[in-house]
Amino acid sequence: MGSCSSCNSGNSPEGGGCSMAGGQPPKAPSASLEDEKLKKNLQRIAHKILVLSGKGGVGKSTVAVNLAIALSLEGKRVGLLDVDFHGPSIPTLLHLEGRRPEVTDHGTMLPIAIEGGMKVMSLGFLLNRPEDAVIWRGPLKIGAIKQLLGDVEWGDLDYLVIDFPPGTGDEPLTVANLIPEADGAVVVTTPQDVSTIDVSKSVTFCRQLNIPVLGVVENMSGLVCPHCSQVIDLFKQGGGEEMAKRMNVPFLGRIPLDPQIVESSDAGEPFIFHHKNTEAAEAFRRIVAPLLALP
Ligand code: ADP
Numbered sequence: 001m002g003s004c005s006s007c008n009s010g011n012s013p014e015g016g017g018c019s020m021a022g023g024q025p026p027k028a029p030s031a032s033l034e035d036e037k038l039k040k041n042l043q044r045i046a047h048k049i050l051v052l053s054g055k056g057g058v059g060k061s062t063v064a065v066n067l068a069i070a071l072s073l074e075g076k077r078v079g080l081l082d083v084d085f086h087g088p089s090i091p092t093l094l095h096l097e098g099r100r101p102e103v104t105d106h107g108t109m110l111p112i113a114i115e116g117g118m119k120v121m122s123l124g125f126l127l128n129r130p131e132d133a134v135i136w137r138g139p140l141k142i143g144a145i146k147q148l149l150g151d152v153e154w155g156d157l158d159y160l161v162i163d164f165p166p167g168t169g170d171e172p173l174t175v176a177n178l179i180p181e182a183d184g185a186v187v188v189t190t191p192q193d194v195s196t197i198d199v200s201k202s203v204t205f206c207r208q209l210n211i212p213v214l215g216v217v218e219n220m221s222g223l224v225c226p227h228c229s230q231v232i233d234l235f236k237q238g239g240g241e242e243m244a245k246r247m248n249v250p251f252l253g254r255i256p257l258d259p260q261i262v263e264s265s266d267a268g269e270p271f272i273f274h275h276k277n278t279e280a281a282e283a284f285r286r287i288v289a290p291l292l293a294l295p
Contacts, residue, residue, distance in 0.1 A: 038150035040231040046155040047294050048182040054198035055165040059219040060188045061089045064163035070288040071268045072118045076158040079119040080164030083145055084165040085136055095268025101125055109152045121152050138170045145174045176209040183294055185214030190220045203247045211273030215252035216244040224258040224279055231256045255283045
């Protein structure tokens, strides 16, 4: 990412104004102008939903993509923003690798619209190669997130779903500061203790930042048998639900392990769109119902 490495070498205004659009040198808009642009953009988005997890590999990005698509299938105008600086996987999950957002005459970026109209923006679109490791310091990340929210032409949206890297680092902290009016967080875990212990830290993090917890999703809960389609209790079930109870936050539901999720993710075909009549797709729809009912 040429322009961002130039920011890294100290050319960035205010230490964090990384101008990512089209490799242009940073324009250094005043902080108040930037804030005004950001505010205007966010005002046009009715609901902002954060998808968090304290642990990697629990299926957070898969859940984020499928929730976003499920909302879009309900006729909602949806944006999906991937702010995972170290492993942006949304381009792969939606088969958008190598795509570049168009840069407008005003230096803003157009999100990539996929079939059905959902708008997608990912740091992955701005990396030169998908395997590029991005080593960014906190202030740069903050500047980049500000641009992904304020310099992207999201337009009028019913929902913006934001996928974060695992943990409770700069990224969710920045978004919590930039979007204090966010509806809240969907927290993803797997049923095992190794995951629920880490993920409960995400709940604590939300509490400390006054981000409402919309609920916990227990992913990889049981296995859908490829032969009979029954759900088998493979490892353990109920750990996420117990954690939600213990932490006194809503439980949104369980999504079983389904080999077709891996296949469709690897093929870049959103599972819920291509496998509508499965137990896992039904589980995603149940989880989306309270999000659709947000005031
Ligand atoms: P994270 O964002 O938490 O790191 P990912 O969404 O990238 O996790 O998912 C990690 C892997 O697990 C991917 O290969 C994905 O296809 C797979 N996966 C996620 N959820 C399920 C599920 N319910 N059933 C089967 N595989 C899943």
